[in-house]
Amino acid sequence: xxLLEQSPQFLSIQEGENxxxxxxxxxxxxxxxxxxxxxxxxxxxLVTVVTGGEVKKLKRLTFQFGDARKDxxxxxxxxxxxxxxxYLCAVSQGAQKLVFGQGTRLTINx
Amino acid sequence: xxxxxxxxxxxxxxxxxxxxxxxSQTLNHNVMYWYQQKSSQAPKLLFHYYDKDFNNxxxxxxxxxxxxxxxxxxxxxxxSPGLGDAAMYLCATSRGIIGTEAFFGQGTRLTVV
Numbered sequence: 001x002x003l004l005e006q007s008p009q010f011l012s013i014q015e016g017e018n019x020x021x022x023x024x025x026x027x028x029x030x031x032x033x034x035x036x037x038x039x040x041x042x043x044x045x046l047v048t049v050v051t052g053g054e055v056k057k058l059k060r061l062t063f064q065f066g067d068a069r070k071d072x073x074x075x076x077x078x079x080x081x082x083x084x085x086x087y088l089c090a091v092s093q094g095a096q097k098l099v100f101g102q103g104t105r106l107t108i109n110x
Numbered sequence: 111x112x113x114x115x116x117x118x119x120x121x122x123x124x125x126x127x128x129x130x131x132x133x134s135q136t137l138n139h140n141v142m143y144w145y146q147q148k149s150s151q152a153p154k155l156l157f158h159y160y161d162k163d164f165n166n167x168x169x170x171x172x173x174x175x176x177x178x179x180x181x182x183x184x185x186x187x188x189x190s191p192g193l194g195d196a197a198m199y200l201c202a203t204s205r206g207i208i209g210t211e212a213f214f215g216q217g218t219r220l221t222v223v
Contacts, residue, residue, distance in 0.1 A: 031209035042114075042200050042214025043153070050209055088152055092208045096141050096160050103152040
């Protein structure tokens with residue numbers, strides 16, 4: 001059973017469109033992270049959310065942590081080709097173990 | 111400057127021939143991780159170290175082993191690579207505090223022929 005379920009797994013849209021991807025779980029977490037991975041590179045942290053209901057913005061990216069701290073969403077406004085990549089949510093199990101969801105592979109077409 | 115360095119970036123090995131992948135860090139982080147990532151999939155945790163304490167995932171095959179001789183270096187040994195072990199192997203580090211950032215290397219892409 002996957003601890004973190006991400007949806008959709010694949011998304012291909014046109015430049016300029018908006019999109020939302022989701023990360024869901026039945027477990028409660030003290031924090032949740034979003035990473036982006038580009039081809040041939042390791043994942044890079046985008047944001048950490050820690051408070052239920054928290055909203056964080058990073059330019060055109062908006063991250064929300066669910067009120068119950070079981071889920072999170074990432075919304076991208078006016079997507080650009082540079083947003084293409086694998087978006088991964090991750091949580092810590094204990095202080096040391098970092099576990100990822102399956103990821104959403106996003107393609108933005110010019 | 112790169113803070114987590116993996117060598118080599120690309121490794122080709124023969125079926126059944128032992129291979130070692132290396133990772134070094136300049137961050138002085140307590141935790142070092144090894145992940146396996148196959149095409150179009152998320153990284154799968156193989157094992158991690160907290161300082162010298164080794165933590166193996168239950169479903170990590172016995173074929174995979176690791177060594178951490180000091181804080182800065184960590185190695186992934188694949189004793190008898192099979193075709194199914196072809197993947198990107200990612201090393202990462204963190205301070206080992208919930209919610210802190212994990213820093214990844216660029217990965218080593220392993221091909222088994």
